[in-house]
Structure formats: structure tokens, C-alpha cells
Amino acid sequence: MNAVTVENVSKRYRKGRTGYHTLREDIYNLTGRLISLGGDKRRDTDAEHIWALQNVSFQIEQGERVGVIGRNGSGKTTLLRLMAGITRPTHGKIMVRGRLGVLIEIMAGFHPELTGRENIYLNGAIMGMSQKEIKRKFDEIVAFAELEDFIDTPIKRFSSGMHVRLGFAVAAHLDPDILLIDEVLAVGDAAFQKKCLGKMEDAAQEGRTVVFVSHNMASVINLCPRAILLVAGKKYSDGPSSDIIAEYIETAGTGQGERIWSDPKTAPGNEKIRLHSVRIVSDGQVTSEVDIQKDVYIEIEFWNFKPGALIHTSIHLLDKMGYGVLASANMHSANLIRDEWFSKPHPVGLYRTVCTLPGNLLNEGRYSINAIVLTDIMDIEVFAAEAISFTVHDSGAMRKEYGGGWLGVVRPKLAWRTEYLEPLVDSQQKGNK
Amino acid sequence: MRVDLAKEEQVNTNAAPVTVFHSSGGWITGKLHELWNYRELLWVLTLRNVQIRYKQSILGIAWAVLQPLALMLIFTLVFSALLKVPSEGVPYPIFSYSALLFWTFFSNSLNNAIPSLEDNAALIKKIYFPREFFPISSILAAVFDLLIAAVIFLGMMFYYHVSFTLNILYVIPLLIIQTIFTMGVCFIFSALNAYYRDVKYALPLVIQLWLYATPIIYPLSSVPERFRLYYMLNPMAGIIESYRNVLVKGIAPDTFYVGVAAAGAVLLFILGYWYFKRIEMTIADIV
Numbered sequence: 170m171n172a173v174t175v176e177n178v179s180k181r182y183r184k185g186r187t188g189y190h191t192l193r194e195d196i197y198n199l200t201g202r203l204i205s206l207g208g209d210k211r212r213d214t215d216a217e218h219i220w221a222l223q224n225v226s227f228q229i230e231q232g233e234r235v236g237v238i239g240r241n242g243s244g245k246t247t248l249l250r251l252m253a254g255i256t257r258p259t260h261g262k263i264m265v266r267g268r269l270g271v272l273i274e275i276m277a278g279f280h281p282e283l284t285g286r287e288n289i290y291l292n293g294a295i296m297g298m299s300q301k302e303i304k305r306k307f308d309e310i311v312a313f314a315e316l317e318d319f320i321d322t323p324i325k326r327f328s329s330g331m332h333v334r335l336g337f338a339v340a341a342h343l344d345p346d347i348l349l350i351d352e353v354l355a356v357g358d359a360a361f362q363k364k365c366l367g368k369m370e371d372a373a374q375e376g377r378t379v380v381f382v383s384h385n386m387a388s389v390i391n392l393c394p395r396a397i398l399l400v401a402g403k404k405y406s407d408g409p410s411s412d413i414i415a416e417y418i419e420t421a422g423t424g425q426g427e428r429i430w431s432d433p434k435t436a437p438g439n440e441k442i443r444l445h446s447v448r449i450v451s452d453g454q455v456t457s458e459v460d461i462q463k464d465v466y467i468e469i470e471f472w473n474f475k476p477g478a479l480i481h482t483s484i485h486l487l488d489k490m491g492y493g494v495l496a497s498a499n500m501h502s503a504n505l506i507r508d509e510w511f512s513k514p515h516p517v518g519l520y521r522t523v524c525t526l527p528g529n530l531l532n533e534g535r536y537s538i539n540a541i542v543l544t545d546i547m548d549i550e551v552f553a554a555e556a557i558s559f560t561v562h563d564s565g566a567m568r569k570e571y572g573g574g575w576l577g578v579v580r581p582k583l584a585w586r587t588e589y590l591e592p593l594v595d596s597q598q599k600g601n602k
Numbered sequence: 603m604r605v606d607l608a609k610e611e612q613v614n615t616n617a618a619p620v621t622v623f624h625s626s627g628g629w630i631t632g633k634l635h636e637l638w639n640y641r642e643l644l645w646v647l648t649l650r651n652v653q654i655r656y657k658q659s660i661l662g663i664a665w666a667v668l669q670p671l672a673l674m675l676i677f678t679l680v681f682s683a684l685l686k687v688p689s690e691g692v693p694y695p696i697f698s699y700s701a702l703l704f705w706t707f708f709s710n711s712l713n714n715a716i717p718s719l720e721d722n723a724a725l726i727k728k729i730y731f732p733r734e735f736f737p738i739s740s741i742l743a744a745v746f747d748l749l750i751a752a753v754i755f756l757g758m759m760f761y762y763h764v765s766f767t768l769n770i771l772y773v774i775p776l777l778i779i780q781t782i783f784t785m786g787v788c789f790i791f792s793a794l795n796a797y798y799r800d801v802k803y804a805l806p807l808v809i810q811l812w813l814y815a816t817p818i819i820y821p822l823s824s825v826p827e828r829f830r831l832y833y834m835l836n837p838m839a840g841i842i843e844s845y846r847n848v849l850v851k852g853i854a855p856d857t858f859y860v861g862v863a864a865a866g867a868v869l870l871f872i873l874g875y876w877y878f879k880r881i882e883m884t885i886a887d888i889v
Contacts, residue, residue, distance in 0.1 A: 254730035262624035
């Protein structure tokens with residue numbers, strides 16, 4: 170039996186002007202519309218609106234766990250909001266069977282002036298629990314959040330981590346038939362994230378229906394056997410998670426993993442050197458989505474305007490928080506191979522320098538690149554901060570045995586070997602007893 | 603979140619309720635059922651509004667009394683002592699307080715309910731429940747203030763030796779009419795405020811003007827006869843005048859005035875609720 174049926178759902182938003190506007194603006198627009206009366210009305214509205222979702226249909230059976238994936242702006246969150254009834258579709262309809270639980274930024278129902286206890290009752294009610302039900306589960310919720318000592322403190326005195334724990338603890342005890350999850354795992358410390366993931370796995374094992382919207386391919390693979398890929402507001406594909414994620418990585422990147430400055434007068438840099446482009450190439454394509462096992466080529470193209478300049482190129486690799494992961498440069502002593510242009514006078518012209526980041530080096534997640542071009546070793550001529558970014562996706566290659574995430578900024582595949590040294594002698598065995 | 607479905611949309615008899623979200627929201631059909639399912643939440647939200655109102659203030663709940671009381675003192679000083687505004691033989695303090703008590707309920711309701719969708723934007727964007735709970739719970743929370751301020755009124759009744767009559771019972775239907783009217787106003791303007799913040803900025807001015815267009819400072823009898831009919835188109839005029847009649851003067855309210863006010867209130871409520879439900883579908887995209 171279907172738990173969720175989505176039928177030809179489309180959602181249109183007003184372009185650029187989401188959010189409120191003043192009466193004056195609307196009167197102005199209205200006047201504009203009246204003046205252009207008789208003109209092509211439909212073209213006018215199309216120009217002002219954007220379709221966040223178009224003709225999306227699918228069914229989710231009771232007990233199924235489905236991941237919804239796609240790039241930013243592909244309509245994932247809109248779809249989730251429609252399923253939760255937060256906003257209504259412009260066309261089409263959505264049917265949901267059973268009690269719906271939504272984990273979308275779980276702190277939304279909190280009020281800072283109220284205590285932890287008061288907020289549990291408030292948030293529980295907002296999520297659809299009865300007061301009796303909350304009372305029954307109260308101790309369990311507090312224990313899950315590990316906030317026994319602070320439960321009568323106004324939550325404005327809580328740390329952000331405590332907020333998150335309290336929010337998830339309430340949501341985790343909702344016992345819905347259908348659980349909608351939007352990236353909640355992006356918050357909280359690692360230990361608490363693990364606890365949450367465990368709770369979601371429990372929910373799945375208890376036969377609840379789970380719809381999980383995420384950027385995190387690894388958790389989609391772990392949690393959901395099935396995935397739906399959205400591209401530009403349309404359902405692109407639907408099927409087993411591993412296939413769909415592979416498809417996502419393949420298709421998502423085109424045209425995105427590249428930045429070009431076509432005007433040599435305004436490009437980053439100075440009168441000596443200017444940046445022409447930065448791009449990410451992997452698996453033979455320009456892409457911003459990279460398979461964790463594949464080599465990544467960072468290509469930097471620059472113009473040299475000063476004849477005979479001594480130029481070298483460098484990068485900083487930053488993680489999603491902006492912390493430096495590594496720095497590298499094409500100087501001889503720092504280069505795994507040999508770059509013939511290093512230390513050689515450069516005639517005026519356009520150059521391309523390529524740095525190879527080996528596969529199985531980075532961890533999954535988003536990274537960005539500072540592109541730097543220097544002269545005479547010391548002088549920075551071009552510094553393009555976060556010139557480009559890319560996302561490394563774990564295809565599951567290193568998760569055949571252990572399914573969880575890997576700790577750390579990098580996730581290199583290293584060589585391991587165990588040797589059998591010697592059997593135990595009798596005296597050691599006895600000593601053990 | 604638990605949402606039940608209107609009868610006509612019940613797909614089969616399976617125990618799990620089915621919720622349907624589609625573009626045309628329809629309106630009251632099936633929605634009353636939904637309101638009933640969420641009734642506990644309405645209570646919790648009201649309680650929240652009461653709880654947070656006076657948190658981190660020294661005087662706390664005393665503010666509920668201070669507001670009408672201070673206005674009464676100012677009005678007595680300015681309009682009675684200095685300007686000699688007539689008060690139909692009733693001591694001016696109780697003359698004005700009997701009106702200010704209920705006027706404060708009205709103005710507090712507007713002040714809290716009209717920005718309520720904007721104030722709860724974060725919540726509206728994250729989770730669904732009937733959006734009318736925001737203005738309604740704000741109004742219900744203002745009832746709490748009314749009850750506190752009414753205690754002072756009782757004290758004044760004794761102090762000025764105002765006799766209680768059975769006509770006091772008219773307060774109940776009057777309060778119902780006032781609440782229906784207030785809800786109608788708040789539905790329309792809280793929804794409008796979600797679109798146009800102008801509403802919020804105009805609100806203090808409008809409330810101020812409205813106070814002067816209502817017989818609070820002066821008696822209805824000082825409004826010239828020929829303007830009286832237009833004057834009474836303001837439902838608050840009939841309502842406030844009637845409170846004063848039944849509480850202070852001990853006489854029954856004028857049925858015509860109450861009738862006009864009640865008709866206006868119901869009409870505005872229906873219009874307001876219809877408008878509110880119409881924009882409810884997309885409020886999360888706009889607010």
C-alpha cells in the first residue's frame with residue numbers, strides 16, 4: 170500500500186522576490202499590469218516566476234526508505250515542504266497515509282525564554298504529539314538529549330549543541346508512520362549524529378516509511394535502498410540508490426566545475442598576470458562532483474603579460490568549513506613529477522598548469538580551491554580565494570565491510586598488512602589464566 | 603504531525619488517516635475537523651503566548667493592569683478634570699475604565715495577532731498546522747490580560763458603589779461579539795501583514811485613531827444625532843457603549859446597536875476567515 174503518492178506535482182515561485190514586499194511595490198506592479206493590459210499576459214507571468222518543481226510523480230510504499238537527491242536548487246527541499254504540507258503545490262496533488270513526522274531544522278518550535286521542559290511540551294505539540302503522550306515519554310526525551318541537569322533552565326542559556334540535542338530528542342520520540350528528514354545529520358557532534366542515525370535506522374527497521382532529503386550520498390546509501398534524483402525541478406531517475414547516486418555524480422557536474430574570466434582587463438590578478446580560468450576535471454569531464462576513487466585534476470589557466478617572468482603556480486585546498494587541508498605548488502622540490510616551465514622565463518601568452526589530486530585521498534564532502542600564481546617564488550600576483558569548489562562523493566567503494574563515515578578531513582586508502590609472528594608458548598598461555 | 607482528512611476525500615476505510623495536499627485548498631469543508639484534531643496545540647500556543655509575554659520583566663503580570671489603569675488616570679486628568687468631558691453622571695474614572703478594560707483587550711489582540719504570522723515565520727516555513735492558530739492564540743492570550751485587569755474593575759465597582767444588576771450577564775454575549783469581530787480584523791490584517799509590512803507600521807496609528815472613533819473618552823450621547831448612524835458602523839462603538847450600559851449604568855444594551863455590531867462582526871469574520879484560508883496555502887512562500 171502506498172504511504173505517499175505524489176501526482177503530477179508542480180510548484181511555481183515568484184522569481185527573485187521571494188519574501189515580502191511593500192504595498193507600494195505591488196501597487197506599482199499592478200499599475201504596470203493594467204497599463205500593459207491586452208499585451209501578452211502569459212509571457213509576463215512566466216518571466217516573473219520560476220518552476221521549482223515540474224510534473225513530479227512517484228509513489229512510496231509503506232515501510233520503504235527513499236532518498237531524494239539532487240543539486241542545490243533542484244527542488245529537493247521544495248518537494249519535502251510540499252509533502253509536509255508546509256506549502257501547497259501549484260498543480261497536482263500529494264496524498265500521505267498515516268501520521269507524518271517532519272525533521273526539518275528541528276529547533277524551529279523553540280522559544281528562547283522558555284525552559285527546556287516547557288519547550289519539550291511546546292515543540293512536541295507543534296510536531297503533533299498530545300500532551301499525554303509527551304508526559305509519558307518525557308523522561309526518555311530528556312535522557313536522549315542528555316540534558317537532565319538543565320531541563321528547568323531557559324534554553325537561551327543553552328549552547329547550540331544543546332539546542333540541537335533537545336530538538337532532535339523531541340522529534341525522535343514522535344513515532345510517526347512516515348518520517349520526512351531534511352539534512353538534520355549535518356548538525357551536532359559526531360557522537361550525537363551517530364545516535365540520531367541509529368534512531369533513524371530503528372525507525373526504518375520498525376517498518377516506518379522514511380523519506381530522506383540529503384546532499385550526503387553516504388548516508389543515503391546507508392539508510393535508503395531506493396533513491397529519486399531530481400534535476401532542475403524534474404524527476405530525472407528513480408531506482409536503487411547505488412545506481413542513482415552513480416548517475417547523479419555522472420550527470421550533475423556538466424558546466425559547473427569551471428570558472429572562466431574572459432576579459433583580461435578585469436580578471437583576478439594584476440598588470441603582470443591575470444587568471445583566465447580554473448576548472449575541475451575528473452573521469453575525463455569538467456565537473457564539480459567527484460567520485461572519491463577517481464583522480465581530480467585542478468586546471469589553472471593564466472595570462473602572462475610580462476615577457477620573461479619567472480612564474481609558478483600554487484593551490485590551497487580548503488574543507489567546507491574553510492580550514493586548510495593542504496597547500497601544493499609546482500616547484501621542483503615539491504613536485505612529484507617534473508614541470509619543465511618551472512624556473513624558466515615565460516614568454517607573454519596563455520598558460521595552463523594542472524595539479525593532480527590522487528583518488529582515494531580526500532574524504533567525502535565539499536572542498537574549495539584558492540588559486541595562486543606567483544612570480545620570483547615570493548610575489549603573489551594572483552590570489553583567487555575559493556575560486557572554485559567541488560564535492561567528493563563516496564560511491565561506497567570503501568564501505569563494503571564497515572558502512573559508517575570515516576573520521577577526518579582526508580580519507581586516504583593506505584596499505585595495511587598483518588603478520589602472524591609466532592604461536593604462544595605453554596608458559597604464556599598459563600600465565601594468562 | 604497528525605492531519606485527518608475531510609470525509610469526501612477518505613480513500614478507504616484503512617485505519618491510517620490520509621491527508622491530501624493539493625492546489626485548491628477549499629475552505630471550511632473538512633477544515634473544522636482538522637481544527638478539532640489540533641485543539642490541544644491551540645491551547646499550548648496560547649499558554650506559550652501568556653508565558654513569554656512577561657518573562658524577563660520586573661513588573662511581570664502587573665503590566666496587564668497597568669496599561670488600562672494608566673490610560674484611565676491620564677484620561678481622567680486630561681479629559682475630565684481639565685476639559686470637562688461629560689460622563690453621564692457616572693464618576694469619570696469608572697466611566698472610562700469600563701470602556702478601557704475592553705478596549706485594551708481589543709488593542710492588545712490587534713497588536714499581538716496582526717504581526718503573529720511574521721513573528722512565527724521560522725515555524726511557518728518548517729512545519730504545518732492550521733495557520734489561524736497564530737492570530738487566534740494571540741487573541742486568547744489577550745483574554746488572560748483582560749481577566750487580570752477585570753479584577754481592578756471589580757474593585758472600582760465597590761469603591762464607587764456601583765450596584766450590580768442582572769444586566770451584567772450581557773457582558774458574555776458582548777464579549778463573544780467582540781472576540782468574533784477581533785478575529786475577523788486579525789485574520790485579514792495578519793494575512794495582509796505577511797505580504798505587506800506596511801500594515802504593522804500603520805497599526806499603532808490606526809489603533810490610536812480608532813480609540814477616538816469609539817465612545818471611550820466621551821459618551822455616545824455627545825456624538826451629534828445626524829452622524830450617529832455612520833458612527834455606529836464601527837462595531838466597536840456599539841460594543842463599548844453596551845459594556846458601559848450593562849456594567850456601570852445597569853441598563854440593558856440598545857438592541858439595534860448591538861445588532862449592527864453583531865452583524866458587522868459576523869460579516870467581517872466570514873470575510874476574514876475566507877481571505878486567511880485563501881492565502882494560507884502559500885503563506886510559507888511569502889512571509
